[in-house]
Amino acid sequence: MNFRMTNEAEFNLAYEKSISNRDDFWDEIATYYHWQNKWHTVEKCSMKDASFRWFEGGKTNICFNAVDRHLKENGNRIAYIFEPNNPDESATTITYNKLHEEVCKYANLLKHFNVQKGDRVCIYLPMIPELVYAVLACARIGAVHSVVFAGFSAQSLAARIQDCGAKVIITADGSFRGLKSVSLKSIADEALVNCPSIKHSLVTRRTNEPIQLGNRDVEIESLLEEMGNTCDITWMDAEDPLFILYTSGSTGKPKGMLHTTGGYMVYTGYTFKNVFAYEDGDTYWCTADIGWITGHSYIVYGPLLNGATSVLFEGIPTYPDPGRFWEVIDKHKVTQFYTAPTAIRSLAKESLEYVSKHDLSSLKVIGSVGEPINEEAWQWYNDNVGKNNCPIVDTWWQTETGGILISPLPNITELIPTYATKPLPGIEPALIDEHKKEINELAASGNLCIKRAWPSIARTIYGDHQRYIDTYFTAYPGYYFTGDGALRDKNGNYRITGRVDDVIIVSGHNLGTAPIEDAINEHPFVAESAIVGFPHDIKGNALYGFVTLKTDKKMDETLIRNEINKYISEAIGPIAKLDKIQFTSGLPKTRSGKIMRRILRKIAEGDFSNFGDISTLLNPEIVEEIKNSRV
Numbered sequence: 330m331n332f333r334m335t336n337e338a339e340f341n342l343a344y345e346k347s348i349s350n351r352d353d354f355w356d357e358i359a360t361y362y363h364w365q366n367k368w369h370t371v372e373k374c375s376m377k378d379a380s381f382r383w384f385e386g387g388k389t390n391i392c393f394n395a396v397d398r399h400l401k402e403n404g405n406r407i408a409y410i411f412e413p414n415n416p417d418e419s420a421t422t423i424t425y426n427k428l429h430e431e432v433c434k435y436a437n438l439l440k441h442f443n444v445q446k447g448d449r450v451c452i453y454l455p456m457i458p459e460l461v462y463a464v465l466a467c468a469r470i471g472a473v474h475s476v477v478f479a480g481f482s483a484q485s486l487a488a489r490i491q492d493c494g495a496k497v498i499i500t501a502d503g504s505f506r507g508l509k510s511v512s513l514k515s516i517a518d519e520a521l522v523n524c525p526s527i528k529h530s531l532v533t534r535r536t537n538e539p540i541q542l543g544n545r546d547v548e549i550e551s552l553l554e555e556m557g558n559t560c561d562i563t564w565m566d567a568e569d570p571l572f573i574l575y576t577s578g579s580t581g582k583p584k585g586m587l588h589t590t591g592g593y594m595v596y597t598g599y600t601f602k603n604v605f606a607y608e609d610g611d612t613y614w615c616t617a618d619i620g621w622i623t624g625h626s627y628i629v630y631g632p633l634l635n636g637a638t639s640v641l642f643e644g645i646p647t648y649p650d651p652g653r654f655w656e657v658i659d660k661h662k663v664t665q666f667y668t669a670p671t672a673i674r675s676l677a678k679e680s681l682e683y684v685s686k687h688d689l690s691s692l693k694v695i696g697s698v699g700e701p702i703n704e705e706a707w708q709w710y711n712d713n714v715g716k717n718n719c720p721i722v723d724t725w726w727q728t729e730t731g732g733i734l735i736s737p738l739p740n741i742t743e744l745i746p747t748y749a750t751k752p753l754p755g756i757e758p759a760l761i762d763e764h765k766k767e768i769n770e771l772a773a774s775g776n777l778c779i780k781r782a783w784p785s786i787a788r789t790i791y792g793d794h795q796r797y798i799d800t801y802f803t804a805y806p807g808y809y810f811t812g813d814g815a816l817r818d819k820n821g822n823y824r825i826t827g828r829v830d831d832v833i834i835v836s837g838h839n840l841g842t843a844p845i846e847d848a849i850n851e852h853p854f855v856a857e858s859a860i861v862g863f864p865h866d867i868k869g870n871a872l873y874g875f876v877t878l879k880t881d882k883k884m885d886e887t888l889i890r891n892e893i894n895k896y897i898s899e900a901i902g903p904i905a906k907l908d909k910i911q912f913t914s915g916l917p918k919t920r921s922g923k924i925m926r927r928i929l930r931k932i933a934e935g936d937f938s939n940f941g942d943i944s945t946l947l948n949p950e951i952v953e954e955i956k957n958s959r960v
């Protein structure tokens with residue numbers, strides 16, 4: 330069996346084998362990687378106790394596979410083309426040799442600060458090469474990286490550091506975002522006040538703005554020069570932890586999804602190669618941030634495991650103008666381009682000239698991730714970026730899944746706009762109806778579950794396995810429940826319709842309602858709040874907040890609206906700000922005190938047609954009031 334499937338027959342064969350003979354299938358795929366010791370058991374998995382073990386007995390190292398393995402034959406190949414925020418600053422290239430040296434220096438630096446196998450290292454950096462070096466350095470020495478998106482606030486950063494007990498943080502003075510810069514170091518300083526587990530804060534330079542150095546702070550640039558540029562590999566058991574990445578949940582506390590070494594490596598490398606049909610000589614570009622799972626799996630690990638050349642982009646799509654993406658594709662002759670529907674929608678609003686003045690003919694495959702792509706955006710992407718000549722891979726997956734589970738394969742799968750289409754080898758989706766029964770007919774809709782484990786499924790929620798079981802394996806015993814709803818056509822193609830739980834996807838960011846409500850409720854004037862999503866032209870969904878104020882407090886409504894958003898920015902980050910805030914004297918609640926969000930969702934959408942049964946409400950009269958004062 331080939332690692333890369335090149336036609337429908339090969340795909341069918343691979344899929345069939347992955348289902349009928351799962352162990353042999355993954356056994357064969359895993360041999361494409363370097364293992365210091367071979368595994369004795371391909372997999373031992375149980376959905377019941379959420380226990381997933383892949384390639385046990387095997388020893389490997391993902392950094393070795395991503396970097397060292399390519400050095401002998403392809404050391405001079407470019408791993409990354411770094412495209413800075415400012416287009417006047419020239420792009421730089423990082424070969425695999427250079428990547429190896431820098432990663433080793435970072436690994437030696439971590440060792441210098443006594444970071445050992447199993448220790449957690451928090452990484453809070455902008456999209457600069459140092460972020461990749463830091464991530465791979467952790468993997469090289471067996472430290473567990475926890476990257477926190479640089480748009481998160483001090484409180485969010487602190488909560489993530491506290492949850493995993495990180496010993497060291499790697500951060501920067503600041504980050505560039507278009508014309509603005511953000512002082513990351515001062516955000517980190519604010520967070521670290523409440524993070525006693527951090528022994529050292531290692532600071533690299535990007536913006537060169539003045540920073541304050543406290544007791545735990547170390548400027549690392551000159552220190553790195555003293556570090557050796559080779560560093561022994563720490564061979565890891567296949568199930569040794571690789572990283573923790575936080576995602577929103579239905580309570581205020583974020584879930585630290587833990588991924589381990591062997592299975593994650595096998596799956597991300599395999600899916601990168603196949604979904605993007607990557608071949609030597611191609612230049613791939615994923616516009617995500619490494620602070621999200623897309624960046625972990627398809628900027629860092631997946632591409633490097635395949636010895637790929639990627640663009641690493643520091644900037645934003647609209648700086649210096651909304652043609653930046655298209656300019657960069659043209660400049661670096663990008664062959665595979667992977668972005669989010671929200672970016673496509675916002676750029677589609679701009680003059681077509683921004684696209685048409687650039688030569689995009691290098692493109693072979695274009696991709697989408699993070700939220701459902703609506704038909705209009707799909708068509709615009711197809712017509713104007715792909716020029717009706719590039720397959721669009723609409724890739725469905727999650728932080729929890731580690732890698733892409735449902736996606737077309739370029740020039741193999743028949744494309745249907747808005748459909749993520751077919752499961753990849755090893756993936757068996759199921760739709761479950763309201764009676765918790767799996768639906769056998771092909772054409773159907775229901776809650777999307779996965780029947781059997783795949784190598785890169787998250788192993789647990791760090792420090793809380795029971796929460797992992799409760800969240801994903803309890804609603805439908807025997808299945809992994811994704812939290813998404815889906816539609817399946819008569820040919821077995823899947824279309825993801827959106828979240829069916831308390832998570833709202835805003836501009837591709839996964840936001841839980843609970844942490845936002847917790848932030849709002851911190852305001853001294855707020856009695857209670859409820860957040861729902863409503864459709865938004867560019868963001869996909871935007872947030873609508875229903876807020877009840879304490880009756881004895883009087884304040885200007887505009888002022889309090891601003892303050893509420895300030896509280897949210899401080900607790901989570903600007904990405905979670907509300908688009909609309911409606912003040913109401915109460916929230917619709919059932920007799921057991923549960924907020925009936927279904928009604929709030931309809932009101933936020935402006936759909937007053939049918940609220941369904943509201944007789945179980947404790948306060949049915951509130952519905953009319955909320956409806957009449959909708960903002």
Ligand code: PRX
Nearest residue numbers: 698699700701723724725726727728825839
């Ligand atoms: O609702 C689905 C949506 O994003 C959720 C996962 O978010 P996160 O863990 O942040 O990972 C995003 C990047 C993989 C999913 O439960 N989602 C992701 N991709 C798609 C999607 N919805 C529809 N179509 C997609 N292609």
